[in-house]
Amino acid sequence: MxxxxxxxxxxxxxxxxxxxxxxxxxxxxxxxxxxxxxxxxxxxxxxxxxxxxxxxxxxxxxxxxxxxxxxxxxxxxxxxxxxxxxxxxxxxxxxxxxxxxxxxxxxxxxxxxxxxxxxTTGSADIPLLVYGFNQHVLTNEETIISPGGCMTNCSTHILYILNAIGIKSVQCNILHSYTSRQELVDAPHKQFRRGRAAAEAIIPVEIDLQQSLERLLPALKGKIASVSTRVPVANGAMADFTLQLEQETTRQEINKLFATAAANEYKGIIEYTEDPLVSLDIKGNTHSCVIDGTLTSVVGNHVKLIAWFDNEYGFTTRMIDLLGKMA
The missing domain is CATH 3.40.50.720 (NAD(P)-binding Rossmann-like Domain)
Known part of the structure; x- marks a missing residue:
């Protein structure tokens, strides 16, 4: 116990x-x-x-x-x-x-x-373990560990899988529900935009996702840019990835890559769907990301990939998974 x-x-x-x-x-x-x-x-x-x-x-x-x-x-x-x-x-x-x-x-x-x-992600001297990616490196000697954040848990698996093709650059925009670190009415804040009324505006905010991803995927250092756009909903997120790959691909190839991963080695971590989802449909979903195959688009070697995730329920599921690993 x-x-x-x-x-x-x-x-x-x-x-x-x-x-x-x-x-x-x-x-x-x-x-x-x-x-x-x-x-x-x-x-x-x-x-x-x-x-x-x-x-x-x-x-x-x-x-x-x-x-x-x-x-x-x-x-x-x-x-x-x-x-x-x-x-x-x-x-x-x-x-x-x-x-x-x-x-x-x-x-x-x-x-x-x-x-x-x-x-949360924690400082750079704390081991960063994203379940489904590198939790196997955990040893009994580690006394403090970080599971990353909800955005890191969504993004890491996606970029790792796509880097099998080869990523030249990636822009990540996480459309995310508002959080307690924003204000409900206009108020002072050290990040001015976070001080604007969260339920009344679409608000870009600064995030540390790029740094976390470069720690986990050092081969992509210098190739990642990220921003989070907070939208007036209370739960759920949609991750929008725009990538330039090393070679040309097709929509079918990308979708097959993630459908296969979700059914096999990433089962329980990644879900693949072709249902016409909206953010409400993700509430209570335990996966780190839900790849929406209906929204995948490809032009040559330029790929647009969309993934949904419940920023609270999916993330706490990964924390519970890590607890099991620690046991």
Missing amino acids: MRIAINGMGRIGRLLFRRLIDMDGIELVAVNDIMDSDNLAYLLKYDSIYGTFTGTVVHAPGAIVANGKNVKALQQKDPTLLPWKDLRVDVVLECSGSFSSREGAEQHLKAGARKVLLS
């Missing part, structure tokens, strides 16, 4: 709570967030994206009780003061976004946790 704690109960932390609470081989022993625990219980029960929790979840003194299981609820700002040693925590899921450097994540180790799994 792996004993798990979650630090940071935002969108990813709460979805992980819902998914882990009744999972075989997992004991969710504690969560930590500065919000009041009665508010946390409410947000765990009622979710605007995934609906009402199907079991029971209530607030108790110092705890959240979900489906009859008591989970200690903490409100500690300093990770070094968390009772991970007393609770015999095997892995902390660091989902706050505030401790994604090695120095920050190590505070959980100092508090007594055995290992830390981030919910």
Whole structure:
């Protein structure tokens, strides 16, 4: 039985709570967030994206009780003061976004946790393991690991597969639902565009996808450019890849490449479809990316490829996969 704690109960932390609470081989022993625990219980029960929790979840003194299981609820700002040693925590899921450097994540180790799994890319000195691509390099000696982000998990497999043909250059535009790091009404922000009303505008934002992909795929260094365009929906994303390949290809060849991968070595990681999807259809999808074969287009060696993904559910699925690998 792996004993798990979650630090940071935002969108990813709460979805992980819902998914882990009744999972075989997992004991969710504690969560930590500065919000009041009665508010946390409410947000765990009622979710605007995934609906009402199907079991029971209530607030108790110092705890959240979900489906009859008591989970200690903490409100500690300093990770070094968390009772991970007393609770015999095997892995902390660091989902706050505030401790994604090695120095920050190590505070959980100092508090007594055995290992830390981030919910973001993390600093360059933390191993970046994208499940389905390079999780096999994980060793028992690693105490802090990163699963990348939802965009990295979508893009890595696609570019790796297409580089079998040879990629000269690629432009990635991730059309992504708005997130908590944007504002609902116009407000100050160090990235001016992120301060504009997220539900009222299409907003380009800066992302670190290029750096993550070059770490994972060094052969493509200097060949990748990326941007994320935030659109006024609350969930789901569409990744738009425009590539120049080393040789000419066809739409049929590209679609066959991904259909074959999805049915074989990438089963469960990549899905291939020719259904006329929209972003709502991706909600709750567990794949890292869903290749939309109806939107593939090719002119000579120029390829346009479209992939869908649920930026919350698909990503937490990969975090859970990595937990299994860590076990």
